Amino acid sequence: MTQHTFDQFLFVGLPYVCLVIFFLMTIYRYRTQSFSYSSLSSQFLENKQHFWAVVPFHYGVLIVTAGHLLAFLVPRSILIWNTHPLRMFILEVSALAFGFLTLLGMIGLIVRRLGNPKVRAVTVLSDWVLFALLLIQVVLGVSIAVFHPWGAGWFSASLAPYLWSVFLLRPDPTYVAAMPWLVKLHVILAFVIVGYFPFTRLVHVLVIPNPYLWRKTQVVRWYSRR
Amino acid sequence: MNIRSQVSMVFHLDKCIGCHTCSIACKNVWTDRKGAEYMWWNNVETKPGAGYPTTWEDQDKYKGGWEVNGDGKLRIKSTGKLRVVPNIFHNPHMPSMDDYYEPWTYEYEKLFDAPEGADQPIAEPISMVTGKKMSVEAGPNWDDDLGGSPIYAANDPNLNGLTEEQKLQLMSVERLVFFYLPRICNHCLNPVCVASCPSGALYKRGEDGIVLIDQNRCRAWRSCVAACPYKKTYFNWFTGKSEKCILCFPRLETGQAPACFHSCVGRIRYLGVLLYDAERLEEVAKMPDDELVEAQRSMILDPHDPKIIHEARRCGISDDVIESAQRSPVYKFVMEWKIALPPHIEYRTLPMLFYVPPLSPVQASQNGDVVTHTSENLFHDIDNSRVPLKFLANLLGAGHEGPVRYALAKQKAVRWHRRAETVGDVDRELADRMLREADCSREEADAIYRLTSLCTFEDRFVIPPMAREQAIEMMKDPLQEKAETGFGFVGGMRKGL
Numbered sequence: 001m002t003q004h005t006f007d008q009f010l011f012v013g014l015p016y017v018c019l020v021i022f023f024l025m026t027i028y029r030y031r032t033q034s035f036s037y038s039s040l041s042s043q044f045l046e047n048k049q050h051f052w053a054v055v056p057f058h059y060g061v062l063i064v065t066a067g068h069l070l071a072f073l074v075p076r077s078i079l080i081w082n083t084h085p086l087r088m089f090i091l092e093v094s095a096l097a098f099g100f101l102t103l104l105g106m107i108g109l110i111v112r113r114l115g116n117p118k119v120r121a122v123t124v125l126s127d128w129v130l131f132a133l134l135l136i137q138v139v140l141g142v143s144i145a146v147f148h149p150w151g152a153g154w155f156s157a158s159l160a161p162y163l164w165s166v167f168l169l170r171p172d173p174t175y176v177a178a179m180p181w182l183v184k185l186h187v188i189l190a191f192v193i194v195g196y197f198p199f200t201r202l203v204h205v206l207v208i209p210n211p212y213l214w215r216k217t218q219v220v221r222w223y224s225r226r
Numbered sequence: 227m228n229i230r231s232q233v234s235m236v237f238h239l240d241k242c243i244g245c246h247t248c249s250i251a252c253k254n255v256w257t258d259r260k261g262a263e264y265m266w267w268n269n270v271e272t273k274p275g276a277g278y279p280t281t282w283e284d285q286d287k288y289k290g291g292w293e294v295n296g297d298g299k300l301r302i303k304s305t306g307k308l309r310v311v312p313n314i315f316h317n318p319h320m321p322s323m324d325d326y327y328e329p330w331t332y333e334y335e336k337l338f339d340a341p342e343g344a345d346q347p348i349a350e351p352i353s354m355v356t357g358k359k360m361s362v363e364a365g366p367n368w369d370d371d372l373g374g375s376p377i378y379a380a381n382d383p384n385l386n387g388l389t390e391e392q393k394l395q396l397m398s399v400e401r402l403v404f405f406y407l408p409r410i411c412n413h414c415l416n417p418v419c420v421a422s423c424p425s426g427a428l429y430k431r432g433e434d435g436i437v438l439i440d441q442n443r444c445r446a447w448r449s450c451v452a453a454c455p456y457k458k459t460y461f462n463w464f465t466g467k468s469e470k471c472i473l474c475f476p477r478l479e480t481g482q483a484p485a486c487f488h489s490c491v492g493r494i495r496y497l498g499v500l501l502y503d504a505e506r507l508e509e510v511a512k513m514p515d516d517e518l519v520e521a522q523r524s525m526i527l528d529p530h531d532p533k534i535i536h537e538a539r540r541c542g543i544s545d546d547v548i549e550s551a552q553r554s555p556v557y558k559f560v561m562e563w564k565i566a567l568p569p570h571i572e573y574r575t576l577p578m579l580f581y582v583p584p585l586s587p588v589q590a591s592q593n594g595d596v597v598t599h600t601s602e603n604l605f606h607d608i609d610n611s612r613v614p615l616k617f618l619a620n621l622l623g624a625g626h627e628g629p630v631r632y633a634l635a636k637q638k639a640v641r642w643h644r645r646a647e648t649v650g651d652v653d654r655e656l657a658d659r660m661l662r663e664a665d666c667s668r669e670e671a672d673a674i675y676r677l678t679s680l681c682t683f684e685d686r687f688v689i690p691p692m693a694r695e696q697a698i699e700m701m702k703d704p705l706q707e708k709a710e711t712g713f714g715f716v717g718g719m720r721k722g723l
């Protein structure tokens with residue numbers, strides 16, 4: 001296999017396969033198995049370590065993901081922001097900090113799952129696979145931040161165009177093919193996680209409770225009228 | 227006026243013998259399956275006692291219910307619209323399994339499989355969560371009948387405000403006294419579990435007021451478990467969904483009493499419709515503590531009043547339901563006789579399960595076996611009762627003795643009146659004086675006596691026609707569905723995908 005077809009497979013074929021699986025399966029699962037959409041919280045079984053693992057992980061991963069999303073959606077603004085060295089430095093340091101927060105939370109999650117017999121009892125194979133994938137992904141992310149710094153800059157300049165090319169159905173892997181192998185792995189694994197997403201507990205991300213903030217306090221369901 | 231009907235309940239504590247038949251009936255019908263073993267939608271507690279989950283009434287610890295904040299707004303104690311977002315990953319007021327108990331079974335097969343040896347084989351307890359051996363440290367009735375009272379019952383939050391002497395009196399071996407408190411979901415008018423659910427999975431049924439959790443919409447954010455001050459929403463640790471008492475709605479819809487009601491040995495349970503004005507909900511829920519009992523009563527409407535009937539029809543309540551409300555035993559206990567009181571109404575959820583406070587241990591004499599009363603105060607033994615009035619008031623009167631004393635006095639007057647009528651060893655004039663002082667006529671006393679002592683099945687359960695026949699056509703064999711999540715699930719119960 002030539003380098004070209006290899007890149008085509010990893011950065012064009014795989015992403016599309018994963019994205020198609022993601023969209024089809026999440027919708028199918030929501031429509032046929034909405035009972036299975038749950039955060040499957042284990043706080044009831046173990047309430048103390050839970051805080052120190054779940055809270056750092058979620059805040060870390062949410063902010064880091066939001067950062068990636070921002071650099072994807074408005075790369076130009078990120079690059080303009082980075083024209084000032086101090087601002088670039090602030091962005092770099094906070095991204096790294098939240099990356100480490102995610103990593104610590106992730107390790108906490110796994111340690112808790114392994115250590116507490118009750119929580120282990122409700123952990124199924126897909127959870128372990130997911131934890132493994134996420135842990136590798138977070139380690140890769142933090143390593144990239146350490147070994148290939150100033151990611152906010154090069155992501156916006158080189159990876160955002162690649163991702164846009166995928167989403168606009170004009171896939172062009174040349175941007176990403178030139179990247180260091182750590183970054184390539186990170187990108188590949190990201191798509192794998194997206195494809196695996198609908199088969200895991202991760203679907204709870206899609207049912208975050210937004211209507212709560214503006215619905216009425218009490219909920220009444222009428223069968224006959226109103 | 228926005229009139230709604232509510233299937234409401236009365237538990238007559240004077241008649242409860244603490245047999246737990248209700249709990250077993252409920253357990254066998256609804257919670258006999260993985261993830262729900264620890265749940266007791268119906269449980270019976272000994273009072274004074276720590277209860278289940280342990281000290282559930284301590285809202286400084288559990289933060290259940292509503293509170294009125296500084297600017298006069300009603301707010302959920304444990305969470306709120308804006309607090310729900312930052313706390314969604316870890317609910318700070320969520321009870322854990324340790325607050326209930328770890329469910330267990332025994333290694334029964336060891337009794338058969340153990341190799342031959344010098345000792346008898348034993349069946350050791352094993353956890354129903356992990357499947358491993360465990361040491362049993364708590365259970366749903368750990369302090370039943372005051373078992374271990376200095377350790378458990380001494381923590382009863384209702385003992386707050388009692389003098390040391392009164393507390394000692396409750397616990398001292400020769401004079402200790404207790405009664406039972408059977409509990410199910412109160413199907414509140416202002417349910418805080420519903421209000422707290424970020425997913426909108428919990429709802430109150432419009433037609434009958436039953437509070438349910440939509441299993442397909444529950445996402446395990448756990449807010450309801452923390453918010454319910456009665457701790458009557460439970461988290462299924464296996465399916466990752468919250469569950470609660472459904473007031474056996476499939477039974478009610480077919481005209482049968484709920485399993486716990488039906489099986490009640492002491493016949494303490496009554497069920498019937500109350501009509502209420504939903505428009506006044508918020509106003510009533512914000513009343514000061516000492517006015518709450520009366521305020522809730524003022525929301526409940528007289529189904530005999532032609533104006534109310536007219537208005538109820540306008541609000542779409544059928545004549546059948548209005549007629550059912552007119553025959554409701556709950557209306558009699560709560561509104562006509564005013565001897566049934568809501569538990570902990572200071573939590574401001576406006577519970578629709580009412581308790582008749584128990585007279586039996588109250589009236590039992592302090593010295594010897596003769597009930598003494600002076601002519602100055604006929605209700606001497608109520609005011610100096612073995613269960614201090616303050617304790618019952620903490621449970622049923624938001625800390626205020628007035629409504630509780632009224633209910634006890636009337637019950638005592640009824641007893642003396644009936645004694646004068648049937649045995650005749652009580653002075654008729656004295657009995658009449660007691661009735662007068664207890665705000666009760668002879669006719670009313672006879673009616674209370676009849677509905678308390680001679681009540682038939684039809685008197686106790688006046689079930690409104692729910693007309694849901696179409697919705698609950700069951701095409702399945704219920705026995706085949708046993709130990710599964712319930713009717714309507716194609717693939718049975720499992721976790722995640």
